[in-house]
Amino acid sequence: MSATEETIDRDAVLERYRIERDKRLRPDGSDQYVEVSGVFARYVDDPYVARVEREPVADEVTVAVIGGGFAGLVTGARLKQAGVTGVRIIEKGGDVGGTWYWNRYPGAQCDTHSFVYMPLLEETGHMPSEKYAHGPEILEHSRRIAEQFGLYDDALFQTEVRSVTWEPETSRWVIRTDRDDEIRARYVTIGTGPLHRPKLPGIPGIESFEGHTFHTSRWDYDYTGGDPSGAPMDRLADKRVAVIGTGATAVQCVPHLARAARELYVCQRTPSSIDERNNEPTDPAWFEREVLSPGWQQRWLDNFCTLQTGGFADEDLVRDGWTDIAGRIRDKVVKNLEDGKEFSMDLIDRAFDESDLEKMTEIRARVSALVDDPRTAEALKPWYRQLCKRPCFHDEYLQAFNEPGTRLLDTDGQGVERITARGVVVAGVEHEVDCIVYASGFEVGTDHVRRAGFEVTGRNGTTLTDWWSEGMRSLHGIHVHGFPNLFVIGSAQGGNLISNYPHNLSEAARAVAAVVAHATAEQIDEVEVTAEAEKAWIDLLLGAGPRRVGGDPTCTPGYYNNEGQPAGLKGKLNSAGYPQGPVAFFALLDEWRNSGDFAGLELRP
Numbered sequence: 048m049s050a051t052e053e054t055i056d057r058d059a060v061l062e063r064y065r066i067e068r069d070k071r072l073r074p075d076g077s078d079q080y081v082e083v084s085g086v087f088a089r090y091v092d093d094p095y096v097a098r099v100e101r102e103p104v105a106d107e108v109t110v111a112v113i114g115g116g117f118a119g120l121v122t123g124a125r126l127k128q129a130g131v132t133g134v135r136i137i138e139k140g141g142d143v144g145g146t147w148y149w150n151r152y153p154g155a156q157c158d159t160h161s162f163v164y165m166p167l168l169e170e171t172g173h174m175p176s177e178k179y180a181h182g183p184e185i186l187e188h189s190r191r192i193a194e195q196f197g198l199y200d201d202a203l204f205q206t207e208v209r210s211v212t213w214e215p216e217t218s219r220w221v222i223r224t225d226r227d228d229e230i231r232a233r234y235v236t237i238g239t240g241p242l243h244r245p246k247l248p249g250i251p252g253i254e255s256f257e258g259h260t261f262h263t264s265r266w267d268y269d270y271t272g273g274d275p276s277g278a279p280m281d282r283l284a285d286k287r288v289a290v291i292g293t294g295a296t297a298v299q300c301v302p303h304l305a306r307a308a309r310e311l312y313v314c315q316r317t318p319s320s321i322d323e324r325n326n327e328p329t330d331p332a333w334f335e336r337e338v339l340s341p342g343w344q345q346r347w348l349d350n351f352c353t354l355q356t357g358g359f360a361d362e363d364l365v366r367d368g369w370t371d372i373a374g375r376i377r378d379k380v381v382k383n384l385e386d387g388k389e390f391s392m393d394l395i396d397r398a399f400d401e402s403d404l405e406k407m408t409e410i411r412a413r414v415s416a417l418v419d420d421p422r423t424a425e426a427l428k429p430w431y432r433q434l435c436k437r438p439c440f441h442d443e444y445l446q447a448f449n450e451p452g453t454r455l456l457d458t459d460g461q462g463v464e465r466i467t468a469r470g471v472v473v474a475g476v477e478h479e480v481d482c483i484v485y486a487s488g489f490e491v492g493t494d495h496v497r498r499a500g501f502e503v504t505g506r507n508g509t510t511l512t513d514w515w516s517e518g519m520r521s522l523h524g525i526h527v528h529g530f531p532n533l534f535v536i537g538s539a540q541g542g543n544l545i546s547n548y549p550h551n552l553s554e555a556a557r558a559v560a561a562v563v564a565h566a567t568a569e570q571i572d573e574v575e576v577t578a579e580a581e582k583a584w585i586d587l588l589l590g591a592g593p594r595r596v597g598g599d600p601t602c603t604p605g606y607y608n609n610e611g612q613p614a615g616l617k618g619k620l621n622s623a624g625y626p627q628g629p630v631a632f633f634a635l636l637d638e639w640r641n642s643g644d645f646a647g648l649e650l651r652p
């Protein structure tokens with residue numbers, strides 16, 4: 048399948064994009080969603096590990112690492128490598144793994160090549176078994192990291208942090224938890240994840256359903272049968288199931304539900320773009336011959352990051368949907384330059400537009416080729432630019448609609464009309480079901496405390512909520528003025544590499560480990576970014592032009608663009624990245640930490 052400029056009616060396609068977007072815009076934006084609290088609180092109960100009672104802990108550690116997902120694991124590992132002792136993970140789940148602890152839905156797998164997605168492969172000696180590893184292997188790898196770097200030794204699981212408060216007299220953070228712990232820590236790292244708190248769709252009548260329900264991030268295998276490694280969900284054989292949502296999660300679990308359930312209704316508001324997956328097992332001989340050599344994972348990381356963000360490299364190691372689109376844009380720019388055109392931003396913009404139109408035309412053609420029923424196929428076609436929403440890659444999702452028991456309930460952009468005691472209502476028709484699975488995603492853009500579950504109170508009694516009331520403020524996305532010895536591990540205001548989120552975490556972790564090791568060696572008590580350095584960084588980020596996609600208001604609504612509502616300064620700050628892109632940011636951070644003077648930080652003995 049290949050689309051060319053001649054075969055695409057650009058104006059007609061862009062007009063269709065506009066119509067489809069306008070149809071979906073709603074005045075309540077992100078407020079349309081229901082918070083998982085009160086009567087909905089059970090949706091976040093842990094179905095995987097039974098609660099273990101324990102006595103409260105009152106002690107002191109060097110570093111309290113809040114969150115035991117990839118952010119906490121890579122930070123803990125880098126700290127240990129740098130010789131820091133007294134590192135304690137505090138995690139609300141029953142084990143490490145974060146996203147991969149919670150998201151055990153059938154079919155869960157990484158969307159970015161395992162060799163770059165799974166952190167610390169070289170350090171742990173693990174060879175991913177597939178190009179895109181499945182959830183159980185990634186969870187196991189999380190445990191491997193914790194084991195190897197001794198991060199289990201002092202960890203507190205099933206423990207929710209309630210408050211983190213700076214104690215100026217002792218230069219310590221005091222961490223209080225739901226287990227009545229009172230832990231003092233010289234340093235705190237926060238790695239609570241950007242998509243962490245499940246949300247429910249604000250569908251009228253949602254509380255009235257009398258059947259079984261759960262959110263995809265708390266999969267109820269007791270109800271469905273089967274297991275996370277893909278064993279058939281035999282208990283669904285006589286069940287009618289509705290899944291609400293068609294984002295990246297639904298795309299992965301729908302094929303499994305389609306095989307297992309007697310009847311499956313897939314309730315769609317906006318179709319995802321589904322490109323080829325082409326997963327394959329890793330050939331150990333090839334891995335040993337072609338990949339394994341000192342520094343291999345960093346080479347893969349750098350190669351992917353460079354190519355995916357429009358840079359040049361001799362070879363595309365990953366070769367997938369992420370690098371494909373970037374490669375097309377690059378090839379067009381090069382061709383134009385060879386044809387004698389002058390280099391300009393306009394040239395790049397046009398190459399981007401053309402490549403995107405081609406790609407999305409192919410993706411829509413793929414739907415027609417794979418889905419038997421023409422009406423269903425039409426409804427499954429995405430009408431927006433590829434990076435307006437999280438691109439999806441799957442080789443079974445579209446075919447699932449050919450299963451006799453599976454039916455697409457397309458809502459023409461309006462969402463499910465109503466939920467009744469017995470089922471879901473779409474286009475005025477009630478469809479009775481035994482179970483509703485909410486594949487409705489996670490909170491994005493709500494306040495830090497609401498998502499993380501705890502407040503941070505810094506020097507002078509200022510809270511993080513207040514300091515960030517107009518949007519996040521930091522140096523490098525890591526250091527926050529007024530909050531000494533505290534480090535945020537994420538991607539915002541840093542590299543912001545969306546296609547490979549863990550890469551952001553690994554680089555941030557290295558920088559934090561360098562700061563902590565340096566402060567420890569030099570007997571420095573407090574490390575804090577100055578107000579000037581923080582302001583200079585924010586000015587730099589705000590000086591950058593509007594983001595090309597994602598934050599683009601002309602995109603169909605979703606969490607990438609604040610549900611289509613103007614994001615204002617707050618939204619811009621919360622999703623800003625280094626203007627020169629992730630490759631330049633990672634280089635800058637590397638130089639910053641290696642230089643040893645940690646420009647912008649005040650180091651107080």
Ligand code: NDP
Pocket residue numbers: 071155156157158159242248249250291292293294295296297299314315316317437461462463486487488489604605606
């Ligand atoms: P998303 O937020 O992407 O999807 C939520 C879905 O629910 C959307 O399809 C949304 O429709 C739909 N929805 C919301 N309200 C209603 C309603 N009232 N009626 C019907 N449908 C509704 O959540 P996901 O869990 O799928 O994914 C979240 C993110 O997690 C991804 O974007 C990705 O970053 C990450 N992820 C990564 C994976 C990987 O790398 N392997 C796998 C899974 C997730 P609409 O689009 O119209 O808003």
